[in-house]
Amino acid sequence: MVARRVCRTHPEQVPNDALVKLSADLRDDLAGLYKDLHRNPELSLQEVRTARILAQCLRDAGADEVVEQVGGTGVVGVLRNGDGPVVMLRADFDALPVEEKTGLEYASTVRATDRDGHEMPVMHACGHDMHAACLAGAAHLLAQARDSWRGTVLVVFQPAEELAIGARGMVEDGLFDRFPKPRIVLGQHVGPLPAGFIGYGTGPVMAASDSVNIVLHGRGAHGSRPEAAIDPVLMAANVVTRLQGIVAREVPAAQPAVVTVGRLQAGTKENIIPETAELGVNIRTYSPQVRDLVRAAVERIARAESQASAAPSEPTIDWFASAPMLISDPDATRTTLAAIGDHFGPERILPIPVVNASEDVGVFGEVLGVPTVFWFWGGLDPAVAGPAFREGREDELPSNHSPFFAPLLEPTLSTGVEALTVAALTWLDDRPAAD
Missing domain, CATH: 3.40.630.10 (Zn peptidases)
Known part of the structure; x- marks a missing residue:
């Protein structure tokens, strides 16, 4: 009606x-x-x-x-x-x-x-x-x-x-x-x-749009014993910082591009180091070449930070939505x-x-x-x-x-x-x- x-x-x-x-x-x-x-x-x-x-x-x-x-x-x-x-x-x-x-x-x-x-x-x-x-x-x-x-x-x-x-x-x-x-x-x-x-x-x-979920894998422990953990929160913080360098240092200045971390989730309590941290990342680009460059850089940074942190496994990377x-x-x-x-x-x-x-x-x-x-x-x-x-x-x-x-x-x-x-x-x- x-x-x-x-x-x-x-x-x-x-x-x-x-x-x-x-x-x-x-x-x-x-x-x-x-x-x-x-x-x-x-x-x-x-x-x-x-x-x-x-x-x-x-x-x-x-x-x-x-x-x-x-x-x-x-x-x-x-x-x-x-x-x-x-x-x-x-x-x-x-x-x-x-x-x-x-x-x-x-x-x-x-x-x-x-x-x-x-x-x-x-x-x-x-x-x-x-x-x-x-x-x-x-x-x-x-x-x-x-x-x-x-x-x-x-x-x-x-x-x-x-x-x-x-x-x-x-x-x-x-x-x-x-x-x-x-x-x-x-x-x-x-x-x-x-x-x-x-x-x-x-x-x-x-712009073209691509969205990706990244799960960084660590090892959980008590917050008082970080040496017993592999901290995915620290991994995530470093990944967020490094992602901001993609446009500033890898994309030609004449080419517009945006990398945004719109979601960062980890843990349930301040004195527990969690096992995983999740990032939701979105990129915007205006050429196929820059699009491929930025996507590859996002994956490279997530994997490299995991390796640098001695993560027990590679990050889970899921590109789940895109628009031309x-x-x-x-x-x-x-x-x-x-x-x-x-x-x-x-x-x-x-x-x-x-x-x-x-x-x-x-x-x-x-x-x-x-x-x-x-x-x-x-x-x-x-x-x-x-x-x-x-x-x-x-x-x-x-x-x-x-x-x-x-x-x-x-x-x-x-x-x-x-x-x-x-x-x-x-x-x-x-x-x-x-x-």
Whole structure:
């Protein structure tokens, strides 16, 4: 019932000559959808409720086909409208293990258990709830004005982006065998820009990402007798320090790269030297050569420190998630952003530098060998974000993955819906469908 309440259709209020404009009623429905998703976030691969709601949104919009549980919890909708190009629109919808501190009346208070059995707070701290609501809105507009375009729209709600496994999971579950193959993949991400503005880059726009778990093996003992132990905590401390030298001393200065140790866990009590220490490491790179170099250096350092410490066994090294470098096809990006700029006005379109964060949306286009176009749009209050950018204080603004990050509802929502709709129409055939 929730999906029907927040996703009603209003075909009579989406005239063909104003296809990309939201009616007041549809805007209210999508705002309700967004707030509902924000209030009820779900961790990666646990997005069961969210997937059910989004699938119902597509059915209510009049999608010709809606399939759930693609690649786990993914949802795929197909809008068919005669012969013509196939265009894919993609949004992610998983949340993060973050405790929300926005103070919003629809803030999340959800707690959940992750795949390792740990209970934690959950929040849509990266804007995926906004992504999903905007794609639902674009699907509504396109479905209700089929006499304005011809072709097929493939609507993909992707799970588990935060684990960098959702896109590949959908592909491996037959996404492009079971559904029409697109000629182009279109996606967007809300971020710390002023609401109403679009940011874009061409070519490489987001880094490749690789994550690894490292377990260092030692020998436990009483804290008063370190000579009887092989201390994995000391090993871990030295590994963390040495990892920070990879970018500073091994990667060419002109090549961007990041090595982050985001997790270090060892022991249960201050006077017990444990048997193991675990590190969670993430790297970001922008070339295959640097990617291979950094991965090899991470492994080399972990093994060398274990050997230097006389560890009883080699470290356990598990590379468990990766996303390719995201390349926004230059020609297709220029075409798409020209259309978006015509719609919003060129003053709202901003070129932005490369982003060291990562996105697995590039998997789809890479697998098919078709262009991907990816852009960013702002979600921060312009009255706050504008002065911060002008004064060089943008680092003070809440950004993705912050407990304080929540997009300003409007104009963020309308901008995201309209941008996706314009982008889709740019690549669909604008001839009316044959009777």
